[in-house]
Amino acid sequence: MATVELRFSALPEHVRTARLVAAAVARRAGVDEAVLDEVRLAVGEACSRAVGLHASNDIAAPVRVLLIEDEKKFSIEVGDEVPGGAGAHADETEGGAESEPEGEDEMGLAVISGLVDDVEVTTGEGGGVIRMSWPTAPAAVLP
Template identity: 40%
Template structure:
């Protein structure tokens, strides 16, 4: 993990970045979301938004781990937090296709016994999870962008939250 200095008493003297990467295993998603909430708190993200940061970063990391696991990729999941005008979180995987297509709400595709392709059991949990993570993220985070796959492979989930005095706090 690395970072740079942040002057909490006055203006931000330089950009602050915290980066780390983790083996795509379920056991480390918790660590990532807890670090996210801690870095966000230090950055000055409003207390009422910290749960949202924790949940959203956890969802994005879960999605990345699922994408690596489903495709048998051992590469590290990369996480970056940056503090400037806003608190920005980026979670990058190395899986090259965009499989899930968020369809709005899970209930729309599950309710009423509507049948979808394949055995019903395959819709359970893991199969649905990548899509669910995007639906949760879409409902949770106002500023959400999913990009890629890019030339280097993988997709990036970018999210941001306002910081006090940034002029963007009114966004929420």
């Protein structure tokens, strides 16, 4: 299992770099070319969400991105340092009382869920993590 770790300052201009790195590592891991745009978009949404959470909570810590190659799948974990994460805020509001950042957060999560079949969002005291994975093609065997 190979892992690439990327940490970047929580600034919007760094999201593009994270997308490019994720696509390059996904391609090397054997993710189908037809799915690479989905990988780029999903990573962009997850990283933009983390950047927004850091900005709205005045957190200076970097955003973490792990790119993990397994035998049969390629996984990406995007982590933020917001205690309780956005999920805690979403649970506290009911009936349209959401503030704009939380609404944007929900929209970002909906986009990610539409792009990725295997996605998991967790939150805790140390921050939140979005885990996404895609199947990889088996390595070609040369005759």
